[in-house]
Amino acid sequence: MAQEYAYITGGASGLGKAVAIQLASKGIKSFIADRNTAGAEATAQEIGGDYATVDVTLWESQVAGFKKAVELFGRVDYVFAIAGVGQNDWMPRTQANGDFEKPDLSVTEINFHGMLMTVSLAVQQFRRQVVNAHGFRGKVIVAGSVCGVYPSPGLSIYAASKHAVTGLVRSWGLELPAEEITLNCLIPSVMRTNISSPDFYDALESEGLLTPLHGAVDACEQLLGSNPVSGECFEIGPDYDNGQGTTHPNFATFTDEKHRLVFDRLAVRGASKLGAGKSIATADFKF
Ligand SMILES: NC(=O)c1ccc[n+]([C@@H]2O[C@H](COP(=O)([O-])OP(=O)(O)OC[C@H]3O[C@@H](n4cnc5c(N)ncnc54)[C@H](O)[C@@H]3O)[C@@H](O)[C@H]2O)c1
Numbered sequence: 001m002a003q004e005y006a007y008i009t010g011g012a013s014g015l016g017k018a019v020a021i022q023l024a025s026k027g028i029k030s031f032i033a034d035r036n037t038a039g040a041e042a043t044a045q046e047i048g049g050d051y052a053t054v055d056v057t058l059w060e061s062q063v064a065g066f067k068k069a070v071e072l073f074g075r076v077d078y079v080f081a082i083a084g085v086g087q088n089d090w091m092p093r094t095q096a097n098g099d100f101e102k103p104d105l106s107v108t109e110i111n112f113h114g115m116l117m118t119v120s121l122a123v124q125q126f127r128r129q130v131v132n133a134h135g136f137r138g139k140v141i142v143a144g145s146v147c148g149v150y151p152s153p154g155l156s157i158y159a160a161s162k163h164a165v166t167g168l169v170r171s172w173g174l175e176l177p178a179e180e181i182t183l184n185c186l187i188p189s190v191m192r193t194n195i196s197s198p199d200f201y202d203a204l205e206s207e208g209l210l211t212p213l214h215g216a217v218d219a220c221e222q223l224l225g226s227n228p229v230s231g232e233c234f235e236i237g238p239d240y241d242n243g244q245g246t247t248h249p250n251f252a253t254f255t256d257e258k259h260r261l262v263f264d265r266l267a268v269r270g271a272s273k274l275g276a277g278k279s280i281a282t283a284d285f286k287f
Helices: 014-025 037-047 059-073 106-128 156-179 198-206 213-222 257-274
Strands: 005-009 029-034 050-053 078-081 138-143 181-188 233-236
Touching: 005 014, 005 059, 005 106, 014 029, 014 037, 014 078, 014 213, 029 037, 029 059, 037 050, 050 059, 059 106, 078 106, 106 138, 106 156, 106 181, 138 156, 156 181, 156 233, 181 213, 213 233
Parallel strands: 005 029, 005 078, 029 050, 078 138, 138 181, 181 233
Antiparallel strands: none
8 A cells, every 4th residue: 555644733632632542553644734733743753744833724834735735645545634823812892992892813714724725735736646545535534523513602703613614524525525525524523633732632531521632533444445424524423432432423414305306406506617527426416
């Protein structure tokens, strides 16, 4: 089997780092892209890979990091868009002078717009590559969250950013297999990383509500190689190690047949807009 290569944003810490270590144990070489230079370098050293300082909110930064990986590896088989941040105080408080203030949208800029740019780079590169021994030009796995599925009071902007992620994956992920590309999403519950505080993790753990990090790493591993799944969200919860394993959320089904037909027509219209040779196999869609 030919050497395989991965590009991981957010690989300096937490989930991204754990994925990089697991890939290395499988013989897959990884390139770490993270705004935390020291952390990215440390992960790269640990896995025998390389790294670049990348801020996923900046296109030029993302292109520079990704090009470095492509120049080094020659091709990229897997792109993991994992960089992310948690909830912030995004909504301005009422101004004393009665004026309006712009909300702080940095969470959506990192978790969604940053992810979109990473995925765009991945797909542009995959389209230039021949299929590998598994029959794919490349695979993308992105970090969503259970907050991208369920209502999450207290985490409004984070939940909005992650709903955008699951929306993209569940839609574009159905189109990309026509180009021998897959796009899937991890939607873990709360795992012990550096995104939240040790106190919160300890409190959840004492109630049996903490999700093991290795569950999300296992889900990534399942998606490697010849697995044709695309457009799916892999949920990992606190009972992962108690026999539950990876699950899929109960997304809404169509309210009635007319709704289903409308979405079928929207898919046909979308395919026609893409032009000849880029048609979407609507018949294969499992809405
Ligand atoms: N830990 C959890 O409970 C949990 C649950 C569900 C989903 N997630 C998602 O998993 C992903 C990874 O988070 P984590 O829990 O490992 O957190 P983490 O804080 O340990 O790691 C996040 C990494 O992203 C990097 N990053 C943040 N902003 C960046 C930017 N602008 N440019 C480049 N890199 C940037 C950080 O430097 C860090 O290395 C996130 O998308 C998060 O939303 C985490």
